[in-house]
Amino acid sequence: MTDTASIANDRFGLGARPETRVPGDVRGWLAEQLRAFEPNPTDISDLASTADLITDLAESRGMMQAARRSGSSQSQDEVRQARLEVTRRDRRNAFAAGAARLRIAAQSETPLAERLVHFWSNHFAVSAERLPVRSLAADYEFRAIRGNLTGNFADMLRAAIGHPAMLTFLDQTRSAGPNSALISRINARRNNTQLGLNENLAREVLELHTLGVRSGYTQDDVEELARALTGWTVAGFARGGMRRFVDGEPGETVFIPELHEPGARTVLGKRYPEVGEAQALAILGDLALHPATARHLATKLARHFIADVPPQSAIVRLERAYLDSGGELGAVYDALIDAPEVWSAPRDKFRTPWDWIVATVRTLGPNAIPRNPQALHRLFEMLGQPVWQPGNPSGWGDVASDWASPGALLSRVEIANRLTMSAPRNARGHFDPRSLAQSVLGEALQPATAEAIARAEAPGMGVALLLSSPEFMRR
Known part of the structure; x- marks a missing residue:
């Protein structure tokens, strides 16, 4: 018999907590999570403001430019120190x-919604290894993704696409219409030095965010979309004579x-006569409703929630819900919850490092999270998935072959032992790892794993075996 509680907790959610009780109406329970989702939890509001971070960065850049012009070594040393502090x-x-x-994620009562946040953040991936994207990445997910999760x-x-993180990451801030009023004047003064179009954002919009690869768009479509996107930039980084054209708060799209x-x-064969930013918005609206976009998104959702090679029947069901509703994500989520394939597919989806850590902390309790945020960052680096740093606009991989290498599994075993070495003291009081395994895995717990946990010499060792088990690695 299918264990619907395990599927609801692990495939739809982020892993069970020991106190989780899945009601009989499991589909209604999942749907209610989407209605109860909180886009702006307290943890977000406690962070430093993006505007302050970008202001500091812009000011340090301005100081560096002034120091170079002055030629004073003392001034340059002071600026370098200020830049280092920023x-x-x-x-x-x-x-x-x-x-x-x-x-x-670890404390959420709406884990399905949080999983969808992570899914869409990865679909519209930015990578935050360098400034200024690093300053913008959190705001990007917290505002652009969370704020539009169910719309x-x-x-x-x-x-x-219009968020400063995406515009910066894909070099849209360096793109301008070659025949625009300002660039025409600049290029005329610079003789052979030409400023103009950058196609990065346009290409990824078509290839990754909407239609998908091999969906029929051409290089001409990329170039035309790139021209339509010109004019969008980010306030706070304008230089020289450009400053008088940029009016906005630092880090704000203008x-x-x-x-x-x-x-x-x-x-794609359609003419767009709109003027200014309305032109790009009109094109993006049509791309969102394109049948190829529906198929692309349906395939990715089915792959994420069902199987690495998703069944065509599920893809068609999600695609139809998308097109029939005019791109309403709530209708697609409803179709996903009702899809028979999601409730019958084997438990074969391999948890990414992020998924595994979230499920681990939901099992052990919030005290399992390293108190030092930098130590937590190093832990994710050790697992190969630092937060908001996929390294490319394609985002993190979503199939087992991306994550299930022997070295990666050994890293998880090592971290499981580290986190649970003093589990009875640091987690939810003194607990029995046997009952913990049953409460978080349910019917997914296999006899061999249950026996290994029961034979563990210490509670912490039993918990580590649970977190390292094949059942816990998959969802």
Whole structure:
């Protein structure tokens, strides 16, 4: 018999907590989580503001430029020290934001919604290894993704593409219409040095965020979308004469008409005569409703929630829900919850390092989280999945072959032992690892694993065996 509680907790959610009690109406319970989702939990509001981080960064850049012009070695040393402090503060805030993300997930009463946050954040991936994206990554997920989780996909698409983190990560801040009013004047003064179009954002919008690869778009479509996207940039980093055109709070997306490529655009055979930023918004709206986008998103959702090679029947069901509703994500989630395939597929989805740590902390309790955010960051680095740092716009892989290497498994065993060495003292009081295994795995717990846990010489060792077990590694 299918263990619906285990599927609800692990496949839809983020792992059971020992006190979790799944009601008889499991589908209704999951649907209620989406209605009860809190997009702005307290942990988010306690973080340093993005505007302050970007202001500090912009000021340090301005100081460095002034020091170079002055030529004073003392001045340059002072600026380098100030710049180093800004970088350190930015890193501290990034670590704190990653720790807040884990706390939210580990303590959430709406784990399905939190899983979807992580899914969409990875779908619209940015990578925060360097400034200024590192300053913007947390705000990106907390605002663009969480704020649009249950609405229309077109709204999430526009919010994600237009967020300063995405614009910076994919070099949209360096893109401008070659024939725009401002660039035409600049290029005329610079003779052969041409400033102009950058196609990075446009290409990823088509290939990753909407239609998907091999979906029929052409290089001409990429270039036309890139022209339509010109004019969007981020306040706080403008230099020289550009400053007078950029009016906004530091780290805020602004549209500069003088940088927008004039004229109508044609994308996927449709002509867009709109002027200014309305042009890109119109194109993004149509891309969101394209049948190829529906198929692309349905496939990724089915892969994430059901199997590495998802059944076509489930893909078609999600695709139809998307198209019939006009891209309403709530309708797609409802179709996912009702899909028979999600309730019958084997427990073969291998947990990513993020999934595994979240499930571990939900099992052990919040005291299992390292108190030092930097130590927590190092733990995720050890597992190969530092928060908001996939390294490329494709995001983290979502199939077992991406994560189930022997070395990765050994790292998990080592961390499981480290976290549970003093589990009875640091987690939820003195507990029996045998009952803990039964409460968090349910019918997914296999006899061999149950026997190994029962024979453990100490409670901490038994818990470590639970966290290292094949059942706990998969969902």
